[in-house]
Amino acid sequence: MERLETGDLVRYANGGTAVTGTYIAERDGMAVVKLESGYNIGTSLEKIEFVERPARQPPAGAGVVVQNTDLPELAIISTGGTIASRVDYRTGAVMSQFSASDILRAIPELGDIARYRDRQIASILSENMQPALWRELARAVYDEIRAGVAGVIVTHGTDTMAYSAAAVRFMLKTPVPVVFVGSQRSADRPSSDNAMNALCSAAAATGDLGEVAVVMHATTNDDRCAIHRATRVRKMHTSRRDAFQSMGMAPLGYVDYPSLSVTLSDEAVRRGAEEPELHDALEERCALIHFYPGMPPAVLDAFEGCAGLVISGTGLGHVATAWIPKIREMVEDGTTVVMTSQCLHGRVCDRVYNTGRDLLSAGVIEGEDMLPEAALVKLMWVLGNEPDPERAGVLMQTDLRGEIRRRSIP
Numbered sequence: 001m002e003r004l005e006t007g008d009l010v011r012y013a014n015g016g017t018a019v020t021g022t023y024i025a026e027r028d029g030m031a032v033v034k035l036e037s038g039y040n041i042g043t044s045l046e047k048i049e050f051v052e053r054p055a056r057q058p059p060a061g062a063g064v065v066v067q068n069t070d071l072p073e074l075a076i077i078s079t080g081g082t083i084a085s086r087v088d089y090r091t092g093a094v095m096s097q098f099s100a101s102d103i104l105r106a107i108p109e110l111g112d113i114a115r116y117r118d119r120q121i122a123s124i125l126s127e128n129m130q131p132a133l134w135r136e137l138a139r140a141v142y143d144e145i146r147a148g149v150a151g152v153i154v155t156h157g158t159d160t161m162a163y164s165a166a167a168v169r170f171m172l173k174t175p176v177p178v179v180f181v182g183s184q185r186s187a188d189r190p191s192s193d194n195a196m197n198a199l200c201s202a203a204a205a206t207g208d209l210g211e212v213a214v215v216m217h218a219t220t221n222d223d224r225c226a227i228h229r230a231t232r233v234r235k236m237h238t239s240r241r242d243a244f245q246s247m248g249m250a251p252l253g254y255v256d257y258p259s260l261s262v263t264l265s266d267e268a269v270r271r272g273a274e275e276p277e278l279h280d281a282l283e284e285r286c287a288l289i290h291f292y293p294g295m296p297p298a299v300l301d302a303f304e305g306c307a308g309l310v311i312s313g314t315g316l317g318h319v320a321t322a323w324i325p326k327i328r329e330m331v332e333d334g335t336t337v338v339m340t341s342q343c344l345h346g347r348v349c350d351r352v353y354n355t356g357r358d359l360l361s362a363g364v365i366e367g368e369d370m371l372p373e374a375a376l377v378k379l380m381w382v383l384g385n386e387p388d389p390e391r392a393g394v395l396m397q398t399d400l401r402g403e404i405r406r407r408s409i410p
Helices: 100-106 108-112 131-146 161-171 194-205 297-303 321-332 354-361 372-385 389-396
Strands: 009-014 017-027 030-035 040-044 048-052 073-078 085-088 093-096 115-120 151-155 178-181 212-217 224-229 233-235 244-246 253-256 262-264 286-290 308-313 336-341
Touching: 009 030, 009 040, 017 040, 073 131, 100 108, 100 115, 108 194, 115 131, 131 151, 131 161, 151 161, 151 194, 161 178, 161 212, 161 233, 161 372, 178 194, 194 212, 194 224, 194 253, 212 244, 224 244, 286 297, 286 372, 297 321, 308 372, 321 336, 321 354, 336 372, 336 389, 372 389
Parallel strands: 073 115, 073 151, 151 178, 178 212, 286 308, 308 336
Antiparallel strands: 009 017, 009 048, 017 030, 030 040, 085 093, 212 224, 224 253, 233 244, 253 262
């Protein structure tokens, strides 16, 4: 058999059925082949047959993409993640893509919606996101808004996208849409949500929205994307395409697919309602802890010296009574302690049971119905911008960016 090279077309015999695919590489004596379905398989070299060697294509990124200057201009700010990738169909590899030209080559339909400028601030897995990058991201978004773009798209890994979107929303007031978008499944998978999410995010970014939002699949079907408020959204599944859900409220709107028509609820902040403002100070010495039965109070020793601590407590906002003396000590030493609930739905109320009343007496602040993650980034922002502890406590119980609902959904 002719010596195989990456990109060769091969035939694979499987139980009497022959299928064709693209040879990628040999690994540990096995051939890796990308099938026409988009999936990769590993098989012995003896089971594949060379078919032909296609003419080599120019490398990705070659050539010039012409953008329509009559369309509104959007800024694409990349932090990394699955959506900021493309597939090299010669090798089967998933490669990073950051330039507007790269993205338009991968998803040319984007060129029918807007023209684009690009800016990369990071190329990381989202679990490696840091508050310092949140500040850099907020500044980049603010700069693009001041430069006059019609909207901003932020590509981001899905695992911590809700944290980043909430952080940017607290730091930034915006007159234009700022849309976070990601992809649950990489572009080399037949079920990828990459292209549809990108197209829906562009449609939302040219629409009438005037706040920070997350745009992702609304259902497991390719029928529409939901527009979620940045401070009320959470990733609720590890791999489903509709993993992101608005918590305690309905989505701000939807983008139908493939029509890309955008509908917004009455609650959505409209384009132009806010003047651009940036307040990007963050107090990074804040933490989030999830209480569990039997968790020893000594765990709190690790958080001594923190400026702020968010506790994700049980039910209405409880921890073991043995924790209360240590919490009181932390508050007296200057730590702002905020209580949220693991239930995610409903409201913290520490005035019902003795444990709750004792927590309030110890100086704990009720986190209303804030999501624990949103409460954490809000606490960082509040303590970074308000030096007075009493005033900071008031702000934590004040709805600033739609993070607190006046009434919880029953």
